[in-house]
Amino acid sequence: MATVASNQRGTGSRLKTWWTILKISLEERFVYRGDFALGTLMRFLPIITQVFLWYAIFAASGKEKIEAYTANGVVAYYMLTMISRAFSSMPGLCSGIALQVRDGEIKKYLIQPIDLLGFLLLTRIAHKLCYYVIALIPFTFVFFLCRGFFENGWPEASVLCAYFLSLIMGFLLGFFMEASLGLVSFWFLEVTSLAFVYNLLNFFLSGHMFPLDLLPDWAAQFINLLPFQYLAYYPAAIFQGTIEPNQVWQGMALEACWLMAFIMIARIMLNRGIHRYSGFGG
Amino acid sequence: MTGYRPSYLNVFLTFARNSLVRDMSFRANFILQCISTISWTVMNIGFYLIVFQYTDSIGKETGWGRNEFFVFLATTWIINSLVQTFFMPNAQQFSELIRSGNLDFALLKPIDTQFVISFPRVDWAALSNLFVGFTLLCYSLYQLTTKAENPLIIDWRSILMYPFYIGCGTVIMYSVMITLAATSVWLGRNQTLYNFWFYITNFSRYPMEIYKVGWGMALWVFFTFIIPVLLVVNIPARIMARPLNTMNSQMWQLAGFAILATVACLMISRRIFVRALKSYRSASS
Numbered sequence: 001m002a003t004v005a006s007n008q009r010g011t012g013s014r015l016k017t018w019w020t021i022l023k024i025s026l027e028e029r030f031v032y033r034g035d036f037a038l039g040t041l042m043r044f045l046p047i048i049t050q051v052f053l054w055y056a057i058f059a060a061s062g063k064e065k066i067e068a069y070t071a072n073g074v075v076a077y078y079m080l081t082m083i084s085r086a087f088s089s090m091p092g093l094c095s096g097i098a099l100q101v102r103d104g105e106i107k108k109y110l111i112q113p114i115d116l117l118g119f120l121l122l123t124r125i126a127h128k129l130c131y132y133v134i135a136l137i138p139f140t141f142v143f144f145l146c147r148g149f150f151e152n153g154w155p156e157a158s159v160l161c162a163y164f165l166s167l168i169m170g171f172l173l174g175f176f177m178e179a180s181l182g183l184v185s186f187w188f189l190e191v192t193s194l195a196f197v198y199n200l201l202n203f204f205l206s207g208h209m210f211p212l213d214l215l216p217d218w219a220a221q222f223i224n225l226l227p228f229q230y231l232a233y234y235p236a237a238i239f240q241g242t243i244e245p246n247q248v249w250q251g252m253a254l255e256a257c258w259l260m261a262f263i264m265i266a267r268i269m270l271n272r273g274i275h276r277y278s279g280f281g282g
Numbered sequence: 283m284t285g286y287r288p289s290y291l292n293v294f295l296t297f298a299r300n301s302l303v304r305d306m307s308f309r310a311n312f313i314l315q316c317i318s319t320i321s322w323t324v325m326n327i328g329f330y331l332i333v334f335q336y337t338d339s340i341g342k343e344t345g346w347g348r349n350e351f352f353v354f355l356a357t358t359w360i361i362n363s364l365v366q367t368f369f370m371p372n373a374q375q376f377s378e379l380i381r382s383g384n385l386d387f388a389l390l391k392p393i394d395t396q397f398v399i400s401f402p403r404v405d406w407a408a409l410s411n412l413f414v415g416f417t418l419l420c421y422s423l424y425q426l427t428t429k430a431e432n433p434l435i436i437d438w439r440s441i442l443m444y445p446f447y448i449g450c451g452t453v454i455m456y457s458v459m460i461t462l463a464a465t466s467v468w469l470g471r472n473q474t475l476y477n478f479w480f481y482i483t484n485f486s487r488y489p490m491e492i493y494k495v496g497w498g499m500a501l502w503v504f505f506t507f508i509i510p511v512l513l514v515v516n517i518p519a520r521i522m523a524r525p526l527n528t529m530n531s532q533m534w535q536l537a538g539f540a541i542l543a544t545v546a547c548l549m550i551s552r553r554i555f556v557r558a559l560k561s562y563r564s565a566s567s
């Protein structure tokens with residue numbers, strides 16, 4: 001009975017703790033805002049070469065459309081994947097966890113009443129929120145300049161809802177996938193090369209490099225079952241309407257399954273890992 | 283110190299040997315690095331294989347068909363691997379030297395500072411891309427010379443000019459990099475060096491013909507004459523991939539200009555580097 005009572009008291013104070021963590025992380029992030037905004041703007045530069053490359057490809061092929069895309073559509077696709085990646089990419093998450101395991105900082109989560117994954121998720125949300133607030137200016141600027149590439153204009157409200165949902169799920173999926181990868185460090189101390197392989201696969205299979213529809217059918221069918229596509233391709237495809245509206249929810253259901261699976265994997269790995277872990281020294 | 287002149291070649295060979303010893307001490311890591319570098323390249327080739335399923339060439343009537351473009355791609359990887367092997371690790375280290383004040387030690391050495399900054403570390407693993415580039419080059423040249431209609435006959439002048447222009451390209455890339463690195467003297471730190479480098483050199487990775495439409499002309503002029511990164515890959519690749527007698531006068535002029543640009547880039551970057559060193563205030567106590 002005592003535990004129930006303390007749990008109830010605990011929820012309020014736990015929320016307060018989480019709020020404090022979020023607030024501190026936000027303040028920390030806003031320090032370098034100028035540098036941040038400029039860096040974001042620079043990130044659009046490679047799109048320029050993509051524009052010329054794809055126009056050259058379309059001009060030579062003599063086709064109006066390649067698979068579902070017009071030349072403008074491909075450019076719009078690349079721009080949309082930048083938004084997807086703004087949600088799903090987790091710079092420093094995997095290496096951060098590995099570093100904490102290696103140098104023993106992980107101990108603090110064992111003695112303090114804070115959950116490692118919860119804490120990391122909150123700092124990551126703060127990081128992302130900050131990023132969106134600052135990146136909104138360069139993103140709006142570039143998207144406004146390039147609005148001509150979006151030939152179909154804004155999609156319907158229901159599609160937009162699905163789009164935002166897929167972005168948020170992409171964020172969570174990206175977080176738990178990369179956290180699981182970082183937790184491997186309980187078993188292998190060095191995960192840099194593993195992370196490199198992950199990033200490589202991610203770049204190719206998520207559709208960050210090119211629209212996945214361009215792949216031959218057998219490859220596309222296989223890649224559609226993997227979780228990577230939800231990190232870049234899927235939200236963009238929903239927005240552009242390359243996925244039929246009635247099939248959107250099927251994909252989202254698969255995404256939810258992957259998300260559940262990775263939440264469980266991360267949890268189990270953390271529990272097992274902590275039991276393996278031995279912290280020495282003071 | 284009068285009359286003392288260090289042997290630059292010997293010093294460089296020592297640097298290269300030291301780096302090799304260091305790389306070989308962590309052999310598994312070295313092999314992993316090679317594999318990851320190569321897989322990145324292979325993935326890139328995969329992307330273009332997909333692209334060429336939908337089109338015969340990059341750009342209409344530019345002559346950059348599949349195999350010609352793969353010569354281009356191979357040239358890109360050859361030049362990139364040279365830059366990444368010899369210069370990239372050092373340029374990254376340079377901004378760190380400035381931030382930490384350790385540049386003092388380099389300044390004190392009785393040898394040219396730009397030399398001692400540019401060459402101490404050789405990243406041997408990055409050289410694995412040279413191997414990939416060369417393999418791709420041989421493969422696509424074989425395809426081009428043995429195709430049924432209109433096979434490519436490789437001119438001996440091409441064989442001489444190709445390595446020469448690869449050298450020119452590498453020097454231009456080095457100059458851009460050392461200029462970017464030198465700016466960290468003024469900025470204090472320059473951690474985004476690699477990003478900037480990537481964004482600028484990104485323009486050099488495609489045939490220059492694709493920029494010659496609409497406002498791309500402005501980009502073409504800028505990256506040919508102001509920061510001549512467009513010449514880096516385009517000139518050697520053009521010389522190797524297609525018959526010399528089909529090269530128009532503009533291309534020959536550009537090839538001539540590339541030599542001039544190489545010398546100019548090297549001299550200008552040297553001046554900027556020396557200027558930067560003059561503004562250096564040590565960071566140690």
